[in-house]
Amino acid sequence: MGEMPSLSTNPRVEPVGEALHMLRMSGAFYCRSELTAPFGIDLPPMPGTLMFHVVTAGQCRLEVEGESVKTLVPGSLGLIPHGKGHRLISEVGTPCVPLFDLPRALLSERYEELRFGGGGRETTMLCGAVTFEHPAAVHLLRLLPEIVLADSWNDSEAAWLENTVRLIGAEAKGLRPGGETIITRLCDVLVIQAIRSWIDHSPEARTGWLGALQDPQLGPAMSLVHRDPEKEWSVESLATESGMSRSAFATRFAACVGESPMRYVTRWRMQIALSWLRESGATVAEVGNRLGYSSEAAFSRAFKRFTGVPPSAAHRLSMSALLN
Helix, strand or coil: CCCCCCCCCCCCCCHHHHHHHCCCCEEEEEEEEEEECCCEEEECCCCCCEEEEEEEECCEEEEECCEEEEEECCCCEEEECCCCCEEEECCCCCCCEEHHHCCEEEEECCEEEEEEECCCCEEEEEEEEEECCCHHHHHHHHHCCCCEEECCCCHHHHHHHHHHHHHHHHHHHHCCCCHHHHHHHHHHHHHHHHHHHHHHHCHHHHCHHHHHHHCCCHHHHHHHHHHCCCCCCCHHHHHHHHCCCHHHHHHHHHHHHCCCHHHHHHHHHHHHHHHHHHHCCCCHHHHHHHCCCCCHHHHHHHHHHHHCCCHHHHHHCCHHHHHC
16 A cells, blocks of 8 residues: 655745646656648647647747737747647647647657658657646646746746756657656656746736735635644634734635635645545545544545545546545
8 A cells, every 4th residue: 555645845945946846747648749740730639638839849829719929939838737739730720630649659658759740841849748746736737727828937947948948859759768757857847846836927827726825814724724624623722823814814714715724725635635535546545644633434425525436436536626
């Protein structure tokens, strides 16, 4: 049986940084593409999946629902956080072929290679389709727009980004032993950097759950819930940790997060429970005990009351379903 992951973190880490720390890819699948103009590829929707494209040489245009969005060049990164259908084309108006109609070489269980195009200007890129299971990651990704384009880097960022993309390109081309692990870790870094850039520059990042995490009083209280979901939290104890009165805390929390503090505590516990049940191999009794419930039956009742299904049916639930 796998060990249930610890939620303990350095208490000095700021709340948004903790959420970014949980952005660890799972269920990753990568494709190295060698394309020559003219080319057009139609990628189907993949709900619940983040897709990204990193150009390592040449350029291409990224279109979402037929609208030209951006020309991707080395050093730019396109994220499609919610798995929306989109197109990769060499130039505007190029006919597109559905991705799954193109011949692709499966090099390993999670890695394939695609060669396609009309023989003109060359473009190489690494494309990924990944999922995230940790509740903080699911919360964060849910808030992102339909597409995130990151290409405005300062000098120091541009230098390491260029080196990172170059290394990804080298690993993708050679796929030596351990190459998939290196690509996954480097893509983790690129995705996090792109999201961090969006947080820094987008007004939408100052609202809702993410805005609450950045609030100097609400954020630390939310982090305490994230780190210690088994603790018997109350509105009073969270308000005390925030340095606020009970009523002021409850009102401000509901206005920013969209639900009451105790509803949020319960939701977080159930998300953690779902993660442990699905990923760690823990039993229902072990999860209930870890989350501070007095018995397996008490935990099972709470889980079913919140999710509509018993813990034994956790495999039928998606993490995003617990955010509704």
